Amino acid sequence: xxxxxxxxxxxxxxxxxxxxxxxxxxxxxxxxxxxxxxxxxxxxxxxxxxxxxxxxxxxxxxxxxxxxxxxxxxxxxxxxxxxxxxxxxxxxxxxxxxxxxxxxxxxxxxxxxxxxxxxxxxxxxxxxxxxxxxxxxxxxxxxxxxxxxxxxxxxxxxxxxxxxxxxxxxxxxxxxxxxxxxxxxxxxxxxxxxxxxxxxxxxxxxxxxxxxxxxxxxxxxxxxxxxxxxxxxxxxxxxxxxxxxxxxxxxxxxxxxxxxxxxxxxxxxxxxxxxxxxxxxxxxxxxxxxxxx
Amino acid sequence: xxxxxxxxxxxxxxxxxxxxxxxxxxxxxxxxxxxxxxxxxxxxxxxxxxxxxxxxxxxxxxxxxxxxxxxxxxxxxxxxxxxxxxxxxxxxxxxxxxxxxxxxxxxxxxxxxxxxxxxxxxxxxxxxxxxxxxxxxxxxxxxxxxxxxxxxxxxxxxxxxxxxxxxxxxxxxxxxxxxxxxxxxxxxxxxxxxxxxxxxxxxxxxxxxxxxxxxxxxxxxxxxxxxxxxxxxxxxxxxxxxxxxxxxxxxxxxxxxxxxxxxxxxxxx
Ligand SMILES: Nc1ncnc2c1ncn2[C@@H]1O[C@H](COP(=O)(O)OP(=O)(O)OP(=O)(O)O)[C@@H](O)[C@H]1O
Ligand SMILES: [Mg+2]
Numbered sequence: 001x002x003x004x005x006x007x008x009x010x011x012x013x014x015x016x017x018x019x020x021x022x023x024x025x026x027x028x029x030x031x032x033x034x035x036x037x038x039x040x041x042x043x044x045x046x047x048x049x050x051x052x053x054x055x056x057x058x059x060x061x062x063x064x065x066x067x068x069x070x071x072x073x074x075x076x077x078x079x080x081x082x083x084x085x086x087x088x089x090x091x092x093x094x095x096x097x098x099x100x101x102x103x104x105x106x107x108x109x110x111x112x113x114x115x116x117x118x119x120x121x122x123x124x125x126x127x128x129x130x131x132x133x134x135x136x137x138x139x140x141x142x143x144x145x146x147x148x149x150x151x152x153x154x155x156x157x158x159x160x161x162x163x164x165x166x167x168x169x170x171x172x173x174x175x176x177x178x179x180x181x182x183x184x185x186x187x188x189x190x191x192x193x194x195x196x197x198x199x200x201x202x203x204x205x206x207x208x209x210x211x212x213x214x215x216x217x218x219x220x221x222x223x224x225x226x227x228x229x230x231x232x233x234x235x236x237x238x239x240x241x242x243x244x245x246x247x248x249x250x251x252x253x254x255x256x257x258x259x260x261x262x263x264x265x266x267x268x269x270x271x272x273x274x275x276x277x278x279x280x281x282x283x284x285x286x287x288x289x290x291x292x293x
Numbered sequence: 294x295x296x297x298x299x300x301x302x303x304x305x306x307x308x309x310x311x312x313x314x315x316x317x318x319x320x321x322x323x324x325x326x327x328x329x330x331x332x333x334x335x336x337x338x339x340x341x342x343x344x345x346x347x348x349x350x351x352x353x354x355x356x357x358x359x360x361x362x363x364x365x366x367x368x369x370x371x372x373x374x375x376x377x378x379x380x381x382x383x384x385x386x387x388x389x390x391x392x393x394x395x396x397x398x399x400x401x402x403x404x405x406x407x408x409x410x411x412x413x414x415x416x417x418x419x420x421x422x423x424x425x426x427x428x429x430x431x432x433x434x435x436x437x438x439x440x441x442x443x444x445x446x447x448x449x450x451x452x453x454x455x456x457x458x459x460x461x462x463x464x465x466x467x468x469x470x471x472x473x474x475x476x477x478x479x480x481x482x483x484x485x486x487x488x489x490x491x492x493x494x495x496x497x498x499x500x501x502x503x504x505x506x507x508x509x510x511x512x513x514x515x516x517x518x519x520x521x522x523x524x525x526x527x528x529x530x531x532x533x534x535x536x537x538x539x540x541x542x543x544x545x546x547x548x549x550x551x552x553x554x555x556x557x558x559x560x561x562x
Contacts, residue, residue, distance in 0.1 A: 092354075166402060173392045173403040179352050180390040184452060185378035185407030 008138045010258045011251055016144030018250015019151035020210055024227035025234065025242035026155060027203040031079075032236045033175040034195030036095070037087060040102045042203050043224015044109040045082075049075040049204025050124065050211035050220065051113050057125045064127035071208055072201045079200020083193050106221065113218045121217035128212055147209040154205065155243050162239060171195060175237060226253070229269050233276040298363075299325045299460045299492045300346065305360030307338070307345055307516075309353065315341045317516040318360070321494075323460065328486050328493040330507035330524070332500050332537060338516045339496040340387050343462045346494070347384035348374045365459060378407045381459035385452070387496075388468065389445045393438030397429055400437050400448055407456030422451040425481050443474040450478070454485070460492045467499045475502055482506055500537035504528055512537070 024046060031039045039045075052074040056067035082105060090098050133142045162168040174181040174191045182188050207216075210223060230249050234241025249269065256268045300323040307316035315338045323329045333339050344350040346362055348369060362369045364382050378384075392400050401419055423430035426447040432440060437448060446466055453461050466482065467475040483506040486493055497503035504510065504524045511521040512533065520533070527533050 166405065169395065169399050169402045170406060172395055172399075176392045176394050177390055179349050180386065180392060181403070182349060182352070182374040183347065183378065183384045183386055183390070184404045185375050185409060185456060186403060187373075187375050187406070187409075189373075 005137055009140070010254050012135065012138060012140050013144055014251035014254025015247055016141070016148045016250070017213075017254065018247040019148040019155075020206055020213075020223075020246075021227050021230050021250050022155055022243045022246025023151040023202060023206040023209075024224060025230040025246050026158060026239065027199040027206070028227060028231045029237060029239055029242050030171075030195045030199040030202065032231070034171055035083075035087060035192050037098050037102065038095075038228075038236065039199070040099065040224075040228070041082070041106040041109060042199070042227065043221030044106040045075060045078060045200055045203040046207035046210065046224055047216070047218065047221040048078060048109050048113060049200075049207035050216040051117055052204065053208045053211065054117070054122060054124055054216060057127070058122075064125065068127070068208060072204050075204020075207070076197040076201035079196040079198070079203075080193055082200070083196035087196070088189070088192065110218050110221065117218075119218055121215050123215045124208070124211045126212070141213075143213045147213060150209060151206070154202070155239070159239055159243075167194070226269055229273045232273055297325050298322050299365055300494065301361075301363040302342070302346065303361045303363075305342075305345055305362060306358045307341055307350070307355055308358050309341075309355045311354075311356065314358075315355075315516055316345065319513065319516065319518055320360075321511050321518060321521070323492050323494050324509075325459075326490050326492055327509060328482075328495055328507045330495045330497055330500075330503040330510045331513060332497055332503060332510060333513040334498075336515075337513045339513065340464055342513075343384060343386075343464050343494070343496060347382060347462060348372060348377060349384060349386070375406070378456065378458075379409050379411070381457075382462070383407065383453045383456045383458035383460070384462040385449050385464060385466070387464040389442075389449045391437040391440070391445050391448050391452075394436065396434055396436055397440070397448055398433045401451060401455050404452035404455040407458070419455065422454045425454065425485060426451055442469050443471075443478070446470065446474075446478055447481075450482070450485075454489075458491060460494065463493055463495045465496055465498060467497060467502060475499060479506055500533070504538075 024042060027042045027045070028039065031037055031042070049071050053067050053071035056062045056070050057064055062070070086101055086105060087098065090101060128143045128146045131142060133140045133145050162172065170181070170186045170191055171194075173184065173186060174188055178188055181191070207220075210220065214220075226249065227246070230245040231242060233249075234245030249272070252268060252272070253265045257265050302319060302321050304318045304320050305316055306314065306318060308314050319338070319342060321329070321331065331339050331342065341350070341355065344353070344355065345357055346364070346369070350357070364377065365380065367380075369377060392403060395403065398419070401422060423433075428444055429447055429451055432444060437445065440448065450463075450466065463482070466478055470478065479502045482493070482495075485491065486506065495503055495507055504527065507524050509522070510524050510527045511518050512527070513519060520527070520530070522530075528538075
C-alpha cells in the first residue's frame, strides 16, 4: 500500500515539473509557429525572467505581487527586443544561421547575468506558502502544486485563445502561409513580434515558478533543453503536443530519478527524443516537417 | 481618365533576385467599377504584375526597378502589403492559397483583418459570402485543406468578399477546375462585379470566360503589353481568336497550340 502511495507522490511531483516543462515548451511552440525559428535561448530567457524577479523582489524589495508581473513584462520585452533586433534582420537567412544566432544569444544572456548577479545559486524570496498539501493521503509540495495549477491554467488559456480568438487565427494563418496571411490584411511582422513577446513572457513566468521551487542560478537554463525534447517529440508547432509531451516527460523523469537513479534522467530524456525522431521526424502531434538543421 | 481609375500601372520594370528581369515597361489601367482582364501565356509575367501591385513581390525577392503604381490615387511605393489590403486592394493569389489547417470559417475570419482601421464596416460579411457560395456554408466547419479544388477557389474569393475591397486582383481562378466549375465560378464573379461594383483585374489563361465578364482586356507577352482594347474589339481580332480562343484562322494549328499551352501549364503548375 505505501508502495503505491509513494509511487503516487513521485508521479504527482513529476506532473508538477511536467507542467513547467509544458509551459516552457509553449514558449518554443509560439515562437516556432509564427517565425519558424527554433529559439535555443528559451532556457536562458527563462533564467533571465527568474533573475528579473529576484532583482525586483530581493533587490528593490518590491512585494511579490508586483515583482511577478514586472518580471513577466520584462520577459516579454526581452522577447520583443530580440525579435526586432536580432531575428527580423535575419529574415530570409538560412534556418541554421538563425538557429546559431539564438545559441549565441543564450550564451550572451548567461554572461550578462553572471556579470550582474554572479555565478552563485540563490534562493528566490518565498512567495508560495511552504506548508505541505495532501491529496488524500499523498503528500505534494505546495510549490509544485501551485506551479502545476498555474501552468495548467496558462496552457488551457492558450488552447482556448488559439481556437476562438481572432488573434489566434492570425497566428495560425501566418504559420500556415505567410504570403496568404499578408493578402488577408494580417500584419505579419506584428504577429512575429507578438509571438516573441508572448513567448518571452511565458518563459519568464516558467522561470519564476521553477526558481521558486529549486532556486536560481545562471545555469538553470538547461531546463530549456528538456523542454526542447518535449517540443521535438510533441511537434514544434503543436500546443497540444507541448502540453501532453511536457506532462509525460515530467512523469518519466520523476520515475527515472526515483527508481533508477538521478544520473539516468538525461539518458532517458534524450533517448526518448532520438527514438521519437526515428518514428516521426515532425513530432507526434506536429503538422509540418521540421526544417533540417 | 486618371481620376476615375482605381489602378494605374505606368511603365514598371520588375527584377527577381537582382538578376532576372520579368517585366519590361508594362503599363495598364483599371477604371473604377470595371473588370479588366490580363491575358498571356505561361511565364509572360501576369502573376508577377499582380504581385507588384499588391507588393507581395518582396516576399520573393523581387524588386520594382522603374515605373509607378497608383492605387486609388495613391502611390503604393513603400507601402506594406497588409496596409494596402486594409486600404481596399485585395489579391486572390494563384493556386488559391487557402489556409489548409484552418476551417472555412476561420479562413474567412482571417480576412476580417483586412477591414482593420476602416471607419465604416459592412456588417455580416460572412452572410454575403454564403449567399454567393451556399456550398461554403454547408462546409463552414470543415478544414479548408479537405475542400475540393472548386470549393477552395470559392473560399479564396469568399475571403476577398469579407475584405470588402475597392479592387480585387484575381489570379487564374480557373486553374485546375473542370469546365463546368469554371463556368459556375465565372458566373458568380460576374454577379459579384455587377452587384457590388467592385473593380477587378482578372488574370486568366482561359480567354473565353475572361472575355465574358471583362469590359477591357490586355494581352501580354514576355513582360510587355502586346495588345489591348475593349473586349468586343479583342474578340474580333484575328490573332486573338487564333491564339487565345482557338477559333478562326487555321483551326487545326491553333487547336494544337492550345493543347500545347495546356500541357505546359500542367507541368509548370
Ligand atoms: N520568385 C521568383 N523568382 C525568380 N523568378 C520568378 C519568380 N516568380 C516568377 N519568376 C519568373 O518570372 C517569369 C514570370 O512568371 P509569372 O509567374 O509572373 O508568370 P505568369 O504569367 O503568371 O505565368 P503562369 O500563367 O504560368 O502563371 C517566369 O519566367 C518565372 O520563371
Ligand atoms: Mg501566374
